[in-house]
Every structure is written in C-alpha cells, then in structure tokens.
Amino acid sequence: xxxxRGLRWQILxxxxxxxxxxxxxxxxxxxxxxxxxxQLNFTxxxxxxxxxxxxLCYSLMQPVAGFITDWVGLKFxxxxxxxxxxxxxxxxxxxxxxxxxxxxxxxxxxxxxxAMPAGVKxxxxxxxxxxxSIATGWFNTGSxxxxxxxxxxxxxxxxxxxxxxxxxxxxxxxxxxxVLWMLLYRNPENHPRLTPEEHAYILDGQEQTAAAKxxxxxxxxxxxxxxxxxxxxLTEPAWQTFSFWIPLYMVTTRGMDIKQFALFAWLxxxxxxxxxxxxxxxxxxxxxxxxxxxxxxxxxxxxxxxxCMVGPALISFAVSPITAIFLFSLGxxxxxxxxxxxxxxxTDTFEKKDVATATGFGGMAGYLGGMIFSLMIGQLATTxxxxxxxxxxxxxxxxxxxxxxLVLGQRKAKAPIAPMxxxxx
Numbered sequence: 001x002x003x004x005r006g007l008r009w010q011i012l013x014x015x016x017x018x019x020x021x022x023x024x025x026x027x028x029x030x031x032x033x034x035x036x037x038x039q040l041n042f043t044x045x046x047x048x049x050x051x052x053x054x055x056l057c058y059s060l061m062q063p064v065a066g067f068i069t070d071w072v073g074l075k076f077x078x079x080x081x082x083x084x085x086x087x088x089x090x091x092x093x094x095x096x097x098x099x100x101x102x103x104x105x106x107x108x109x110x111x112x113x114x115a116m117p118a119g120v121k122x123x124x125x126x127x128x129x130x131x132x133s134i135a136t137g138w139f140n141t142g143s144x145x146x147x148x149x150x151x152x153x154x155x156x157x158x159x160x161x162x163x164x165x166x167x168x169x170x171x172x173x174x175x176x177x178x179v180l181w182m183l184l185y186r187n188p189e190n191h192p193r194l195t196p197e198e199h200a201y202i203l204d205g206q207e208q209t210a211a212a213k214x215x216x217x218x219x220x221x222x223x224x225x226x227x228x229x230x231x232x233x234l235t236e237p238a239w240q241t242f243s244f245w246i247p248l249y250m251v252t253t254r255g256m257d258i259k260q261f262a263l264f265a266w267l268x269x270x271x272x273x274x275x276x277x278x279x280x281x282x283x284x285x286x287x288x289x290x291x292x293x294x295x296x297x298x299x300x301x302x303x304x305x306x307x308c309m310v311g312p313a314l315i316s317f318a319v320s321p322i323t324a325i326f327l328f329s330l331g332x333x334x335x336x337x338x339x340x341x342x343x344x345x346x347t348d349t350f351e352k353k354d355v356a357t358a359t360g361f362g363g364m365a366g367y368l369g370g371m372i373f374s375l376m377i378g379q380l381a382t383t384x385x386x387x388x389x390x391x392x393x394x395x396x397x398x399x400x401x402x403x404x405x406l407v408l409g410q411r412k413a414k415a416p417i418a419p420m421x422x423x424x425x
Contacts (some may be wrong), residue, residue, distance in 0.1 A: 019142025025089035042098035048378020053102040057109030059367030066117035066360020084111035086174020093164035117356035137280025144272030151265035227407035229365035234400040236366030237373035268332035275336035305338030306401035313394040316387035
C-alpha cells in the first residue's frame with residue numbers, strides 16, 4: 001500500500017471533521033430554541049432544564065467515555081460513540097414537549113461525551129510533544145466550525161421543511177462519521193500508509209512509557225489534574241452560554257428575528273476558530289522567543305485568552321445587536337484560545353494511557369460548571385436580565401488563569417547562595 005507523507009495531518013483533519021459534526025448535532029437545539037419555545041410551548045426556565053439535561057449527562061459520562069476510549073482503543077471507541085450520538089440527535093425530531101426533549105438531550109450528552117477525550121488522545125498518539133498544541137488547536141477549531149455552520153444550515157432546513165427534519169438530517173451526519181472513522185482510522189503503529197520516517201519523528205518527540213491500562217488513580221491523585229479540572233469548571237460556562245443561549249438572547253432581548261440572526265450567528269464561532277488556531281502557534285512562539293518552558297508557554301496563552309474575555313462583560317453597554325454579536329465574538333475568540341491550551345496541558349501532564357481518561361474527568365468538571373450556570377440563567381434571566389450573568393464569565397476565566405498559573409506554573413529554582421570566604425589571617 002502506497003505510503004503518505006504527512007499522514008498525521010490527514011488524521012488530524014479526520015478528527016477535526018468529527019468535532020465539526022459533533023458540534024453541529026450539539027448546537028442544533030440552541031439555534032432552534034426560539035422556534036421550539038413557541039411550537040413546544042415551554043418557558044425559559046424549562047429550556048434551561050433541557051440544556052442542563054445534556055450538560056449533566058455529558059459531564060457524568062465524560063470520564064466514563066474517556067476511560068472506555070482508553071480501554072477498548074481509539075478506533076472502535078470513537079466509532080461506537082459517533083454512531084450513538086448521531087442516533088440520539090435524530091431522535092430529537094420525535095420530541096413532543098420539554099420533558100421528552102430533555103430525555104433525548106440526555107442521551108445525546110451521554111454519547112457525545114467521548115468526542116473531546118478522543119480528540120486529545122488522537123493528538124497525543126499522532127504528534128510529538130512540541131506539535132501537540134498546534135494539533136489540539138486545529139482539532140478544537142472543529143467545535144467552532146460546527147457551531148458556525150449550524151445556524152445558517154439548521155435555520156434553512158427548518159424554514160424549508162421543519163425543525164424535525166433539521167434534527168434528522170444533522171443526526172445522520174453522526175452515523176456517517178462512525179462509518180468513515182472505522183474505514184480510515186488506525187493507530188500509528190498499525191497504519192499501513194504511515195512512512196517509517198514520520199513514525200520515527202512522532203515517536204522521537206513523545207514520552208516513552210511502558211504499555212499499560214488506564215488508571216483512575218493515576219489521574220485523580222495528581223494535584224495538577226485538579227488545577228486543570230478547576231479551570232475547566234470555571235471556563236466552560238462561557239462556551240455553553242455561546243452555544244445554547246445566544247440565539248434566545250438575541251431574539252427575545254435584542255429583537256432579532258430568526259432569519260436576521262442567521263445572517264450574523266456564525267461570527268462568534270468564526271472568531272472562536274481564530275482563537276483555536278492562534279493558540280496552537282502561541283506556545284511554540286513563546287518557547288522560541290522568550291525561552292519559556294513548554295508548560296509555561298501554554299499558561300501564558302491561557303492568560304492572554306482570559307484577558308480577552310472582557311467582551312461578554314461589556315455587552316450591557318452595547319447599543320445595537322450587531323455590537324453585541326461582536327462582543328460575543330471576542331469572548332468566543334478568548335475562550336477557544338484558552339480552552340485549546342487547557343487540552344494541550346493535559347497532554348503535557350499525563351501519560352498517553354491516561355490522556356482520554358484525564359480529559360474526560362476535566363470535561364466532567366467543565367460541564368458541571370456549564371450546567372450550574374445554565375440553571376442560573378434559567379432562574380435569573382427574566383428578573384435581573386442576561387447581561388450581568390454574561391459579565392460573570394469574564395471573572396470566571398480570569399480566576400481560572402490564576403489557578404493554572406499558581407499550581408502548574410514552572411518557576412526557576414533560586415541559585416544557592418555561595419558560602420562566604422573565610423577572612424584572611
């Protein structure tokens with residue numbers, strides 16, 4: 001079989017495609033929320049329960065899905081979960097009220113939980129350490145691309161046919177991904193098209209460890225894991241807000257209709273893509289230009305992202321809906337920058353056998369944070385408004401940076417003080 005040069009980048013493109021489809025299936029609900037509220041007759045509070053059903057099941061399942069992916073192997077594990085999430089997404093078409101929608105949403109959360117652990121594990125297996133931030137940045141752009149494609153695609157399908165057809169079509173994409181992954185993916189040591197030179201390049205840049213099974217204990221007993229988990233808990237509410245609450249906010253509070261929103265809804269996620277891509281190249285730049293360690297270069301990028309998260313805090317001052325969209329865009333850029341680097345920090349901190357498990361536990365923490373914040377929005381948006389809640393996202397991200405810097409930051413050891421010379425006699 002003919003060898004392919006640079007095969008790792010094609011594998012990266014494949015997992016990136018999977019992330020795109022994952023986020024199309026995930027974000028279809030948020031885009032259709034204004035329409036579903038009318039047709040299924042549920043309140044803002046009930047909508048927050050639907051959103052939280054996904055977040056709760058996703059968060060609890062992430063460590064399990066990550067462990068299963070580590071245990072059964074990336075090829076079969078990811079294909080199985082893609083098949084399940086595509087089927088669950090299609091089932092949304094049969095919802096008759098908020099309770100049944102919440103049930104199908106929970107199924108989607110359980111099955112989609114493997115996506116990010118599998119993506120981070122792919123980056124770990126297929127890339128040397130110095131390229132992992134680039135790899136995680138690029139595959140994480142799939143989340144923004146998927147979210148960017150969803151509004152125009154789903155609104156067009158729902159206007160042309162119905163919201164039920166929108167769920168069915170997007171669900172089929174997940175099923176097709178499962179088949180494609182099984183056909184095309186192999187681990188580096190088993191891939192017949194990988195050149196010996198590229199395989200050696202990948203292995204030479206990786207930590208060499210003995211083959212072993214994944215271990216919950218090896219993950220949960222590390223202080224560094226808890227720092228990453230705390231950061232994920234604090235930062236994930238931002239992306240959950242952008243994914244599930246922007247459409248409802250722009251239609252109900254800013255007065256856009258669903259077609260007007262479709263013209264601009266892709267902008268925050270385009271900026272999110274830029275944040276993902278830039279984050280991958282920031283780390284090598286800091287290492288080369290400022291002689292930082294690999295870990296410190298990741299943390300510096302997280303800090304830049306946290307500072308850029310000022311956008312959501314300024315939305316209450318935005319006069320026009322378009323200005324609000326651009327401030328959301330700055331927030332999406334900031335979040336995806338620091339989110340990609342948090343994934344890269346997992347690859348720096350854990351052995352290959354535990355990467356998906358650690359990513360899963362970190363994702364669990366993140367989605368628990370997102371769920372709690374969604375429930376807060378559902379309870380408070382109609383009383384204090386959305387804008388003060390958006391401002392909280394800025395505070396959360398700055399706090400997350402401080403946690404990461406204090407716990408994971410690598411500080412130079414102080415040089416020992418030389419003993420004083422004995423006085424001359």
